[in-house]
Amino acid sequence: MADLKYYDVILKPVITEKSMNAMSEKKYTFYVHTEATKNQIKEAVEKLFDGAKVKSVNTMNLDGKKRRRGAVVGRTAKSKKAIVQLTEDSADIEIFEGL
Numbered sequence: 260m261a262d263l264k265y266y267d268v269i270l271k272p273v274i275t276e277k278s279m280n281a282m283s284e285k286k287y288t289f290y291v292h293t294e295a296t297k298n299q300i301k302e303a304v305e306k307l308f309d310g311a312k313v314k315s316v317n318t319m320n321l322d323g324k325k326r327r328r329g330a331v332v333g334r335t336a337k338s339k340k341a342i343v344q345l346t347e348d349s350a351d352i353e354i355f356e357g358l
Contacts, residue, residue: 268295268303272354273340285345287352291318293339300341310350317342 272278273288281288291300297316304313318341323334345352 265303291341312346312349314346315344
């Protein structure tokens, strides 16, 4: 297991129509490091965003897609996605405001 610091865990937010609709239920979606655990993701969200209290974390591993360039077949990189559910009394995450 990698020695990850909390600022290395969250890579970027996922901005899709489905993830934007889930924000009304205080669910936020992020791409995270592939070796990050649920506890590390929870700790990273609570440290990076002031006033955020995590209720639960759901993760999913995404395999790379097959891509062709002529006769050469390759794969894109694997990734991991996390859906973070905040508690009712938690503050909202500011990076999603105004989107």
